[in-house]
Amino acid sequence: MARKIALLGGTGAEGSGLAYRLAKAGEHILIGSRDAVRAQETAKLLRERIGGAAQIEGMDNPSATAACDIAVLTVPFSGAVALLRQLKSVWKPGTIVIDTTVPLAATVGGAATRVLGVWQGSAAQQTQELLPAGVSLAAAFQNLGADVLASDNPVDCDVLVCSDDEKAKQVAAELVGKIPGARALNGGKLENARIVAPFTALLAGLNMRYKVDGAGIRFTGLPLKWNPQPPGTRLSLLLSRQAVTNR
Numbered sequence: 001m002a003r004k005i006a007l008l009g010g011t012g013a014e015g016s017g018l019a020y021r022l023a024k025a026g027e028h029i030l031i032g033s034r035d036a037v038r039a040q041e042t043a044k045l046l047r048e049r050i051g052g053a054a055q056i057e058g059m060d061n062p063s064a065t066a067a068c069d070i071a072v073l074t075v076p077f078s079g080a081v082a083l084l085r086q087l088k089s090v091w092k093p094g095t096i097v098i099d100t101t102v103p104l105a106a107t108v109g110g111a112a113t114r115v116l117g118v119w120q121g122s123a124a125q126q127t128q129e130l131l132p133a134g135v136s137l138a139a140a141f142q143n144l145g146a147d148v149l150a151s152d153n154p155v156d157c158d159v160l161v162c163s164d165d166e167k168a169k170q171v172a173a174e175l176v177g178k179i180p181g182a183r184a185l186n187g188g189k190l191e192n193a194r195i196v197a198p199f200t201a202l203l204a205g206l207n208m209r210y211k212v213d214g215a216g217i218r219f220t221g222l223p224l225k226w227n228p229q230p231p232g233t234r235l236s237l238l239l240s241r242q243a244v245t246n247r
């Protein structure tokens, strides 16, 4: 049976943008919401936009969580703790969670160009504390804006994937690879999410100053594709070189 990817808060800008891109790439999507009807409406709009055999269903967040193999957390920072507490007994062991949350000050009425301090270090580390054993977590997509995702153009952005769990990191990187133009980069441990997320506030400022809606981040001097081999192996070196040559 094909895997199912839940977008918790998938009625919003970031969640529906990711749902659109992943459904277009052939993934089976579950839109989650506090309101099942709202989720069904978003799912219908996305199905109509994609057409064909797009597999997108809408349901409440607990139902999406119970039914999914991968859950992408796309609710505002201010709502994440309450949602994760609600879901604590719902997760299936083996589920992979991908956290996109940025603790923007805007989420509590402040500026979109500032981030809040998070006691645990980052929103993702806070999420980690609220997940049961057997559910693994990666942080990703924090710097990939909703406006860019909503368009049909290739995105021009690197996506740093941070996790303490190798499988979660691989799965998140694989999903990044389904979005044309996006390059997944191994961002190291989950704690590095505290470095990655604040860049989003900087990007919000750049969007305002340059009057654009798609500022993104690119790193130089790295292989052009995600490299699953451990660094330093001869094979990984060869694959990296081949990726560069093939480009």
Ligand SMILES: NC(=O)c1ccc[n+]([C@@H]2O[C@H](COP(=O)([O-])OP(=O)(O)OC[C@H]3O[C@@H](n4cnc5c(N)ncnc54)[C@H](OP(=O)(O)O)[C@@H]3O)[C@@H](O)[C@H]2O)c1
Binding pocket: 008, 009, 010, 011, 012, 013, 014, 015, 032, 033, 034, 035, 038, 039, 073, 074, 075, 076, 077, 078, 079, 080, 082, 083, 100, 101, 102, 103, 104, 141, 142, 143, 144, 145, 146, 147, 200
């Ligand atoms: N927007 C971006 O460009 C962007 C870029 C990178 C990362 N992110 C991250 O993605 C997440 C979502 O951003 P967004 O712009 O899509 O936010 P949003 O549109 O304001 O909210 C997303 C959805 O979350 C649900 N929600 C709102 N308040 C909630 C609460 N208190 N408790 C539970 N659910 C709540 C709502 O769905 P229902 O009402 O249907 O439940 C809403 O449609 C944020 O954590 C943000 O930092 C966003």
